[in-house]
Amino acid sequence: MxxxxxxxxxxxxxxxxxxxxxxxxxxxxxxxxxxxxxxxxxxxxxxxxxxxxxxxxxxxxxxxxxxxxxxxxxxxxxxxxxxxxxxxxxxxxxxxxxxxxxxxxxxxxxxxxxxxxxxxxxxxxxxxxxxxxxxxxxxxxxxxxxxxxxxxxxxxxxxxxxxxxxxxxxxxxxxxxxxxxxxxxxxxxxxxxxxxxxxxxxxxxxxxxxxxxxxxxxxxxxxxxxxxxxxxxxxxxxxxxxxxxxxxxxxxxxxxxxxxxxxxxxxxxxxxxxxxxxxxxxxxxxxxxxxxxxxxxxxxxxxxxxAGETARVPVGPALPAGTGADPVEAPGTGPARERLGLAQAALLSALVAGTPAPEGFDRGRLRVQTRALAAKRAGVVAKVAPELPVILADGYRAAFLSYAHGRPMTGGYRQDALDFAERLLGEGLPVDARARRALRQWWLERSGPVPRSRRPAVRLARATRRVLLRR
Incomplete structure (x- = not known):
């Protein structure tokens, strides 16, 4: 090594x-x-x-x-x-x-x-x-x-x-x-x-x-x-x-x-x-x-x-890259994967979606883990979308934790940031009108298939089209 x-x-x-x-x-x-x-x-x-x-x-x-x-x-x-x-x-x-x-x-x-x-x-x-x-x-x-x-x-x-x-x-x-x-x-x-x-x-x-x-x-x-x-x-x-x-x-x-x-x-x-x-x-x-x-x-x-002692018997050298180990598996991992998959899905659902905790777990510790996952999620979203804590100021963390409660992440952190912003806008938040306009602008610029144009003529044409379509 x-x-x-x-x-x-x-x-x-x-x-x-x-x-x-x-x-x-x-x-x-x-x-x-x-x-x-x-x-x-x-x-x-x-x-x-x-x-x-x-x-x-x-x-x-x-x-x-x-x-x-x-x-x-x-x-x-x-x-x-x-x-x-x-x-x-x-x-x-x-x-x-x-x-x-x-x-x-x-x-x-x-x-x-x-x-x-x-x-x-x-x-x-x-x-x-x-x-x-x-x-x-x-x-x-x-x-x-x-x-x-x-x-x-x-x-x-x-x-x-x-x-x-x-x-x-x-x-x-x-x-x-x-x-x-x-x-x-x-x-x-x-x-x-x-x-x-x-x-x-x-x-x-x-x-x-x-x-x-x-x-x-x-x-x-x-x-x-x-x-x-x-x-x-x-x-x-x-x-x-x-x-x-x-x-x-x-x-x-x-x-x-x-x-x-x-x-x-x-x-x-x-x-x-x-x-x-x-x-x-x-x-x-x-x-x-x-x-x-x-x-x-x-x-x-x-x-x-x-120190002059007998060294422990080594497990053997690490394998070169691109080569697997000699097969020593029990035949077929399909059943083991299914059992493990069901256990992990039940646990993760309890941690991020609010479903009942599986039998045998310390429920108090699972609650600690749930809070830790939500805090980690809020922190990473703040890094991938740093504008959100600026727009929401001191209200960012509480708003995100409220949004994340019982609402699992399914599409990665950037999508999570977009979903969070959309959820707030759908609820008429933030209360401050200036912050709400800034959040809506942020969401519009990132939620479409391409970034919104910054050319005034293009933006005016799109705004006019939206007004006409609402009539």
Whole structure:
């Protein structure tokens, strides 16, 4: 596996700062946010300097009941080639459900949701991963996700689930230590046990991020500083294996560059502490020391090998891009897909359409997840249609959450923004006449098959035609 070093998530809001940061070996970019033919100038400059860029997908839904969409796979492959990436990454999650497989309405979650750790889900996930591996020009790594709730009737721990996934497919793993902390708080899972069960030799790189706790629930926000418990898990991981790369994630609420650099220093210090633990020494350092070191300074070594211990038996090398694993599936995943599809559709319907919660789930946690999905949806719509929060001012968030309640997203975020605006206009909102005119103008300019002409003569002719047609 290529040694990546220490990196940070590239986002447009901090692009200039990332270019100036010392010691950045690589960056990760959300795959769906870049266009292969029009890469941001900042990314091009980083590539020219030799900085590795890894596309990180969020929309494949490899943990869903349906097979991966060929168009989405093609788009991810195009971004890998455009960025000359050594690998691409995605999530062990489902992001949509319903449709022909279950004969129910297709629903979009708008965010990553956990898959049940069952044999059915594992069989489907393994086949989906193989399909993705065959379609991609570079190796694939998949990430463990954070969860606000647990599925009833799970048959494996997270470590067991990931170990078998890697063993059966040869896929690499992107281990998010912040998500291990999240699942510790929200699901009572022991991060040390998860690390002990993981196939550490399959790790492609590691994510580190911040979050916050509210009412006993940890929210993986990517908008807050990295807390000490997450750095502690990173140290534990580094005491077991030398990860090829470690990356700091931050998606919003961006601090000053100096604060981000301080978090990167803390990550380097945690890695150093882990290596010293592996060697039988006391870490004896504070966050921020050894800022010049990077992840993966000891290629090919596990912590056990460095400390004179017996290393764990590896799961085997990751498969080359464009090749599937040897077939070890139970014959046919059709029945498993149907069972998984029905379960995911029922759960997602409860979360976004207000239908009754399926049996066995913690209803309180599902309500937390419902609010989190709605808040995420409001935030993304505000980014893809930034004019709406300007037009609606302080009333945007409350108006959107009211609109989203029991009204699932079915056509993507841009369509969601249009539907939201149309709904408000249909109800005679906003009350302020100037804001209502601005909202109507915004909606008209984007809801037709082509943008409205800005030529006065054309607009006058269209307005006259509308008046005549109303007579």
């Amino acid at each position: 290529e040694r990546l070093g220490t990196g940070i998530g590239w986002r447009p809001e901090i692009a200039d700062a990332v270019e100036r940061m010392p010691g950045i070996d690589w960056v990760e970019v959300v795959a769906e946010n870049v266009c292969p033919g029009h890469l941001p100038a900042s990314l091009l400059r980083l590539r020219e300097r030799g900085v590795t860029v890894v596309p990180h997908g969020v929309s494949l839904g490899l943990g869903g009941a349906e097979r991966p969409d060929p168009d989405r796979l093609t788009a991810l492959a195009e971004r890998a080639l455009a960025l000359d990436a050594p690998l691409v990454t995605e999530h062990i999650a489902f992001v949509r459900a319903g449709g022909p497989l279950t004969a129910t309405p297709r629903l979009e979650a708008g965010h990553l949701l956990p898959v049940p750790r069952t044999r059915d889900a594992l069989d489907v996930l393994c086949e989906n991963v193989r399909i993705a591996q065959d379609a991609l020009p570079v190796p694939l790594a998949v990430e463990n996700i954070a969860a606000l709730f647990s599925w009833p009737g799970e048959e494996m721990t997270e470590g067991q689930f990931l170990y078998e996934l890697a063993d059966r497919t040869g896929v690499r793993l992107l281990i998010d230590v912040a998500n291990l902390h999240t699942n510790h708080v929200n699901r009572g899972e022991d991060p040390a046990k998860a690390l002990a069960e993981l196939p550490l030799e399959a790790i492609a790189y590691v994510h580190v991020a911040g979050g916050f706790e509210r009412d006993g629930v940890w929210h993986d926000s990517h908008a807050h500083p990295v807390p000490p418990p997450v750095l502690g898990i990173l140290t534990d991981l580094a005491a077991r294996v030398s990860p090829p790369g470690v990356l700091l994630e931050r998606d919003e609420n961006f601090p000053e560059p100096a604060e981000l650099e301080g978090e990167l220093d803390a990550i380097r210090a945690a890695l150093r502490a882990g290596r010293r633990l592996a060697a039988g020494e006391h870490p004896g350092e504070t966050v921020g020391e050894h800022a010049g070191e990077t992840a993966g300074e000891h290629p090919g070594e596990t912590a056990g090998a460095r």
